Amino acid sequence: MTEFSWKIGGEAGYGIMTSGLIFGKAFVKSGLFAFDTNEYPSLIRGGHNTYTVRVCDEPIFSHSKKIDILVALTKLAVEKHKDEISENGFIIFDQSVFSVSNEEVRDDINLVPIPLTEIATKSGGQAIMRNNVAIGASFALVDYNFEHLVDTINGIFGGKKGEDIAKTNINVAREGYNYVERNFPKFLRSIKISAKKFAKRMYIIGNEAISLGAIRAGCKFYSAYPMTPASSILHFLSSKENDYNIIVKQTEDEIAAIHMAIGASFAGVRSMTGTSGGGFSLMTEALGLAALTETPLVVVLAQRPGPSTGMPTHTEQGDLKFAINASNGEFPRVVVAPGDANECFYETFNAFNIAEKYQIPVIVLTDKFLAESHSTIDPFLSKQLKIDRGMLLTDEKAKQIKDYKRYENTATGVSYRSIPSQIAMFKAATDEHDEYGRLSEEQSDRITQMDKRFRKFKVLESEIDGIKIYGDDDADITIISWGSTKGPILEAMKIFAKKGVKVCFIQVLYLMPFPTTKMKLLIEKRKNKIIIENNKTAQLASLIKEHTGMDIDYKILKYDGRPFTPEDIYEKIDEVLTFAKL
Amino acid sequence: MTEFSWKIGGEAGYGIMTSGLIFGKAFVKSGLFAFDTNEYPSLIRGGHNTYTVRVCDEPIFSHSKKIDILVALTKLAVEKHKDEISENGFIIFDQSVFSVSNEEVRDDINLVPIPLTEIATKSGGQAIMRNNVAIGASFALVDYNFEHLVDTINGIFGGKKGEDIAKTNINVAREGYNYVERNFPKFLRSIKISAKKFAKRMYIIGNEAISLGAIRAGCKFYSAYPMTPASSILHFLSSKENDYNIIVKQTEDEIAAIHMAIGASFAGVRSMTGTSGGGFSLMTEALGLAALTETPLVVVLAQRPGPSTGMPTHTEQGDLKFAINASNGEFPRVVVAPGDANECFYETFNAFNIAEKYQIPVIVLTDKFLAESHSTIDPFLSKQLKIDRGMLLTDEKAKQIKDYKRYENTATGVSYRSIPSQIAMFKAATDEHDEYGRLSEEQSDRITQMDKRFRKFKVLESEIDGIKIYGDDDADITIISWGSTKGPILEAMKIFAKKGVKVCFIQVLYLMPFPTTKMKLLIEKRKNKIIIENNKTAQLASLIKEHTGMDIDYKILKYDGRPFTPEDIYEKIDEVLTFAKL
Amino acid sequence: MPSFEELTTKERPTWCPGCGDWGILTALKKALVEINAEPTKTVVVAGIGCSGHLPQWINTFGFHSLHGRALPVAQAIKLSNHELNVIAVGGDGDGYGIGMGHFIHAMRRNVNVKYIVHDNQIYGLTTGQASPTSEKGFKTKSTPHGLIEEPVNPIALALATDCSFVARGFAGDVPHLVKLIVQAINHKGFALIDVLQPCVTFNYLNTFEYFYRRIYKLEESGHDTSNKEIAFQKAFEWGEKIPIGLFYKKERKTYEDELPQISKEPLIKQKIDNVDISQLIEEFC
Amino acid sequence: MPSFEELTTKERPTWCPGCGDWGILTALKKALVEINAEPTKTVVVAGIGCSGHLPQWINTFGFHSLHGRALPVAQAIKLSNHELNVIAVGGDGDGYGIGMGHFIHAMRRNVNVKYIVHDNQIYGLTTGQASPTSEKGFKTKSTPHGLIEEPVNPIALALATDCSFVARGFAGDVPHLVKLIVQAINHKGFALIDVLQPCVTFNYLNTFEYFYRRIYKLEESGHDTSNKEIAFQKAFEWGEKIPIGLFYKKERKTYEDELPQISKEPLIKQKIDNVDISQLIEEFC
Numbered sequence A, B: 001m002t003e004f005s006w007k008i009g010g011e012a013g014y015g016i017m018t019s020g021l022i023f024g025k026a027f028v029k030s031g032l033f034a035f036d037t038n039e040y041p042s043l044i045r046g047g048h049n050t051y052t053v054r055v056c057d058e059p060i061f062s063h064s065k066k067i068d069i070l071v072a073l074t075k076l077a078v079e080k081h082k083d084e085i086s087e088n089g090f091i092i093f094d095q096s097v098f099s100v101s102n103e104e105v106r107d108d109i110n111l112v113p114i115p116l117t118e119i120a121t122k123s124g125g126q127a128i129m130r131n132n133v134a135i136g137a138s139f140a141l142v143d144y145n146f147e148h149l150v151d152t153i154n155g156i157f158g159g160k161k162g163e164d165i166a167k168t169n170i171n172v173a174r175e176g177y178n179y180v181e182r183n184f185p186k187f188l189r190s191i192k193i194s195a196k197k198f199a200k201r202m203y204i205i206g207n208e209a210i211s212l213g214a215i216r217a218g219c220k221f222y223s224a225y226p227m228t229p230a231s232s233i234l235h236f237l238s239s240k241e242n243d244y245n246i247i248v249k250q251t252e253d254e255i256a257a258i259h260m261a262i263g264a265s266f267a268g269v270r271s272m273t274g275t276s277g278g279g280f281s282l283m284t285e286a287l288g289l290a291a292l293t294e295t296p297l298v299v300v301l302a303q304r305p306g307p308s309t310g311m312p313t314h315t316e317q318g319d320l321k322f323a324i325n326a327s328n329g330e331f332p333r334v335v336v337a338p339g340d341a342n343e344c345f346y347e348t349f350n351a352f353n354i355a356e357k358y359q360i361p362v363i364v365l366t367d368k369f370l371a372e373s374h375s376t377i378d379p380f381l382s383k384q385l386k387i388d389r390g391m392l393l394t395d396e397k398a399k400q401i402k403d404y405k406r407y408e409n410t411a412t413g414v415s416y417r418s419i420p421s422q423i424a425m426f427k428a429a430t431d432e433h434d435e436y437g438r439l440s441e442e443q444s445d446r447i448t449q450m451d452k453r454f455r456k457f458k459v460l461e462s463e464i465d466g467i468k469i470y471g472d473d474d475a476d477i478t479i480i481s482w483g484s485t486k487g488p489i490l491e492a493m494k495i496f497a498k499k500g501v502k503v504c505f506i507q508v509l510y511l512m513p514f515p516t517t518k519m520k521l522l523i524e525k526r527k528n529k530i531i532i533e534n535n536k537t538a539q540l541a542s543l544i545k546e547h548t549g550m551d552i553d554y555k556i557l558k559y560d561g562r563p564f565t566p567e568d569i570y571e572k573i574d575e576v577l578t579f580a581k582l
Numbered sequence C, D: 001m002p003s004f005e006e007l008t009t010k011e012r013p014t015w016c017p018g019c020g021d022w023g024i025l026t027a028l029k030k031a032l033v034e035i036n037a038e039p040t041k042t043v044v045v046a047g048i049g050c051s052g053h054l055p056q057w058i059n060t061f062g063f064h065s066l067h068g069r070a071l072p073v074a075q076a077i078k079l080s081n082h083e084l085n086v087i088a089v090g091g092d093g094d095g096y097g098i099g100m101g102h103f104i105h106a107m108r109r110n111v112n113v114k115y116i117v118h119d120n121q122i123y124g125l126t127t128g129q130a131s132p133t134s135e136k137g138f139k140t141k142s143t144p145h146g147l148i149e150e151p152v153n154p155i156a157l158a159l160a161t162d163c164s165f166v167a168r169g170f171a172g173d174v175p176h177l178v179k180l181i182v183q184a185i186n187h188k189g190f191a192l193i194d195v196l197q198p199c200v201t202f203n204y205l206n207t208f209e210y211f212y213r214r215i216y217k218l219e220e221s222g223h224d225t226s227n228k229e230i231a232f233q234k235a236f237e238w239g240e241k242i243p244i245g246l247f248y249k250k251e252r253k254t255y256e257d258e259l260p261q262i263s264k265e266p267l268i269k270q271k272i273d274n275v276d277i278s279q280l281i282e283e284f285c
């Protein structure tokens, strides 16, 4: 296994996001694996942005702590990140803008001063293309076939309209490549990575995977209000609205967004809304409306650090218990937390089936780290997926029903759902009702309907396997976690494996209904149970205790707005266990 | 101990609410104890309303299941409630409107047909005053001094403007009294209740007690949007706005209501908002705003059955976990659930102190049963209460501070709070910030501020005693509950006492911070632990498990929108324990 | 197709006897009969309030949504199946208080939905608090010393937003209201009908009497419904004379008209069994 | 009392170079200098957006509230202490999108708060989606095939609500904007200043250029600021000519004027140490 990590840092508005994407994608397109993550403040210009890409010739699931090549577009980038640079790592910087010396950083660090801006403008580009020079230079450092970069740039800017832009970008990058070859021949090949047997893989962020899952599930209506880090679903789906005949509606606020999704679903169209914490707060009332009217609903909640506006462009897993308990009153719902882009796709697809089969709200819980990080995965196996619309009536079936009871008290709790234009009319009501949907405050109707709704939950519980397990069964350490920490944990397990420590990782994919029985069975006899969460109060740990009564031995929590790195996890675990032994 | 229960039932718009209040108050004013509860659908006219008053010569804490006198204004009232009538109980009904025979009801029931409407109109009143005829008649049945009724009617309608109205009402009632004396002499004294040594007591509903608590605490700003069962706080406070110089603002929605309360508090004025579940859902986002800006805030959440609009005029305790987890992100808050009108007053007063001392949001959690039922309690000991505004700066103190840090990282987590017009300026921000309140996304500021906010919680935990205990320490049965079930439980304990069964009742007054240590200690060695909750999912039981890991042996739950009666509780407990013994 | 009786439910409305809501329900049913609306293809969406109970008492599809939220639900239903006849109803608190934002945005969006507001200038269902259209000085449970705010003017707001059909009806004049509803349904685009609706239980000021004495019909006064400025002047006429009828009408493309997604068939009719996403997957490779 | 420098923070704004927000901040500070506002008695309340960052960069009290919620917070601050000078700022998405309901209701309430809207016809902070004032057809991240809705017209909405001070400024004409803000602050009552604010990063259509070529000043065109109908006509002027300046002004009692609770002293000055509730307790005995 060979790998390296690359980071570009500079001000917002420097085009860092596109550069990072191009860089990673070039490797993926030629058969390697990449993972990226970005960091930017809640500002449009200025402030400090970074984009980190890790590249490997074997599958990887997260970024890592150390950086082998730092592209510093500002002096600040050097100061902020010099400590992350690995031994004998590199700093590429724009020598015409500022200087860097080994005294300032570290002796072992290799400095690669390049007149980035100058090269960009001289070779026919604009100053902003300085990033491309740096990318070209980086390719030279890792001695990777430049043609892969050409392909990628053509792919991103290409097409008739973009031909010229692509050409300029490529030229500029090539100059960077050549500059290193010419001026720093000794650095060539000092980081080794080479193309492997080619296989077609996707390089995709969580939000895009969710969007694809929704499109594949037949979602025809997406209503949302912009909110980081959910917005890119809105952007992606609206860019495809005409290709896939989806109505994508930016609404006046999140309240309208969720009510529109409910309206569309009532009309019989698969619909979804997406938001982050503040917007989800505004949606809580309508969650209950979906529940009481038994209108299927899919809500994506992409978390960011709260409370309140908090740190809008950063990451956290602070909304788990909120998602589970949001809205007044009691009703069954599903909360699923994908851990990677793959699960984003498949679980979003599933979410639509579950929402319709059980006629309940389903919350897809992600976070900024997952929503916006690219990872390399196999193309989705889309053909094998089956749409299941549950007890939705066809026009024919509707005609046969006599004395239609929309909220019939069935054995499973699920009842036939008709849609407007069908002969089986009914009223969906926000108030409690009888089996026909007529308002009722009778004790008997109330109990019947409450029990009916909760009965679905029983069936659901038996149908959903909420837990995934990785690693050794007879492990020394059992990690329990949920959501986007999955990637860094899987990577940390590689480190443990190298040290010969056996680790088992229990990923809770479905947080509601909580996989109580399985969890109990799994952790009962384990030693060194460790919870890892990107929040302050260890919300999963408290759920485990609530459901199983069991305590977790150690909690490793991070609530500074940043995702875990594999090394963080490895070191923290090592620390708690060492400490425990003392 | 002697007691009786009286119920009046008829259509909405029949003036049942006022009649019920007059009836109960007349007994309280003369030294007895009364408790009432009402039931009405979410309609303005028609539908079936009831008002139940229980009267006793010793303190009582809830209504009870059996009715001794039923005043049936409609035939429907007879049908609905005949089974609740105690042995040899009475039905007073308007013989000119419908008839009732012993065959239809029960042989032992005493029928008291009276031409209610006729008497009302003949004695100078309007048809709607038929209720007063029935009240008068009821006074005759229990042979209670009519002058107590006169006092009460004068008290309610009296004053210069109402003199005539009061007179007519009294006349009409007296005719009812006389009618029974004349026509049913044998019924006189069949229910015995007599005045006791007089003591001044209040007859008050939860919402009024909350309002008084707020006024006493110096609340100067109440912003709300009407919502049953919270509306009567709005009505009461607005009726007193000029007497106590309170700005009472009905806003365009609940979002505005909570933001106004936050704005007022930021400006330095004690403020409050109140709502029910749906409105609280809309307020969740701003809860986080109060938390992050550390602006003190008191929110009354008067529960009603959900999900969604549910049963708007009924009762339930379904929002506990929602209140605890509402809003995105993690922050400390206090959730206090008064169990009776007395606690409504004192805990609302305390809520203001806690909110300011800790600069956090405090949720006062009640429900329709508590909010709208009258009970008889001793006059509030208002003098002894002390306002504590915590670290709110005075103008003088503000002047002395150099380099003011609004969010200073103190040992307690609480920091000095200045208000506009003081020299110590700052910005309150919805984003994460540094100690000065300046926006910051630095990891170190984030961790510092998160830890600072949560540090308060530690102090809070040690300051608040969240549990109250009633009954025997060496009990056979331990009941655990929260909120408005307290009254029926205390009454059920009287029944157990009569049977010689020892019962202990643990009331959880503060649900957040959860009284973990005390709870653990208390229940560890108990047998027959029984949770009683007015909801479907036993939310307190799950909190207990979450915090202590302990299971509750039995759960008695009611989610039909109606409060427990003492008999319900007694019987259900008896049932589960008998069943357990099998 | 449907008769008045077919549209009438077995259950009787629970509104107070004499409430203006009765007239509105009758007018709506009559209008649906007149335009030959198929009940199964008609959806009545409501918010919460006394007004919000309306869908319960008309034999069509119904969606009783949350307080203030009838419009977002109604618009999405229409977009999902534009062959449906979608009518939203609600109260003045519902629509002009908590729902104000949706109201304004629905008008500018111009989805072909009809909005009938039961404007009784009071919060009925919550037993009598001030509403956004209550008159200044009005004493209610929440304003015992008199309301301080000026009322909102829904007609003027609609004109300010260039709403494509702006009308006011009166619950006490059912034939006139029927005409307005029919016109509104026949109009292509969003239509507002603000209906003066006496609440006999809580609004002692704006009674049937009050309105009978004051209202006059715009169509009988030579009003030009294509002139927004004059309509705006008329919108502020309130006092001795109160105009009812059509204030303003304008032909505008509806939102649906501009969606290629549904130019061939309604969203609901499009197959979703097997959406082919191979092209999309390719994009990420 | 304060100098421009005293109002200026050490931290520099993080707005994009050339953004219209800079002009608005400068104008606000100059206006505060001109009216001699005490910084400690001035509160700037903001919503969320690029605009919402403003309070961070002015040396007064500040409250950076939630998206769309500046007005409820600002009004309550003013009611709690009407000796304060309360200014609310926000974006077009903030104020006319998610905050629309509060906007309309604040105007009819007429609390003496000034509202400056940074109207850049785009969602800036969330990187360029359509806003309620974006022009029809505008292509943005959320409307890649062109926006369908008609924009809202905040000036017309303000007139429809009888807002007591209705004006439009331009971020590119600071001296003019300063005058407007000074007038607004001197006006007793709620004041709206909608400010045309080019977003140089995401709005490629409504640039400084765009506005320079089109704007003209109402005060130079003999406009009568007391005539609502004419103001309403002017409100719809948008195209080759765009009016800025004061559209309409009316003397109305403020909300505070009608509160006996604060006729003697501000709420905040009233003692709460020992509120005597014995009278109330008596009422329940």
Ligand SMILES: Cc1ncc(C[n+]2csc(CCOP(=O)(O)OP(=O)(O)O)c2C)c(N)n1
Pocket: B225, B226, B227, B228, B254, B278, B279, B282, B309, C048, C049, C050, C051, C052, C067, C090, C091, C092, C093, C094, C095, C118, C120, C122, C123, C124, C125, C126, C131
């Ligand atoms: C979020 C929310 N807040 C408050 C309520 C309580 N509520 C029910 S109806 C209503 C207002 C009724 O007034 P209006 O909309 O004018 O309808 P009307 O009853 O007069 O027809 C209110 C405030 C609610 N159901 N939901």
Ligand SMILES: Cc1ncc(C[n+]2csc(CCOP(=O)(O)OP(=O)(O)O)c2C)c(N)n1
Pocket: A225, A226, A227, A228, A254, A278, A279, A282, A309, D048, D049, D050, D051, D052, D067, D090, D091, D092, D093, D094, D095, D118, D120, D122, D123, D124, D125, D126, D131
């Ligand atoms: C409830 C909620 N929804 C969404 C967001 C995300 N958000 C932040 S700023 C903004 C809009 C910004 O546009 P605008 O109000 O016009 O301000 P500008 O940035 O253009 O000044 C949005 C949608 C949020 N913070 N809160």
Ligand code: SF4
Pocket: B044, B045, C014, C015, C016, C018, C019, C020, C021, C050, C051, C120, C124, C125, C198, C199, C200, C201, C202
């Ligand atoms: S309360 Fe008013 S609006 Fe409601 S049904 Fe009665 S009369 Fe009609």
Ligand code: SF4
Pocket: A044, A045, D014, D015, D016, D018, D019, D020, D021, D050, D051, D120, D124, D125, D198, D199, D200, D201, D202
């Ligand atoms: S994104 Fe636009 S509005 Fe925001 S700071 Fe930049 S130029 Fe200004």
Ligand SMILES: [Mg+2]
Pocket: C049, C091, C092, C093, C118, C119, C120, C121, C122, C123, C124, C131
């Ligand atoms: Mg109304």
Ligand SMILES: [Mg+2]
Pocket: D049, D091, D092, D093, D118, D119, D120, D121, D122, D123, D124, D131
């Ligand atoms: Mg904007």
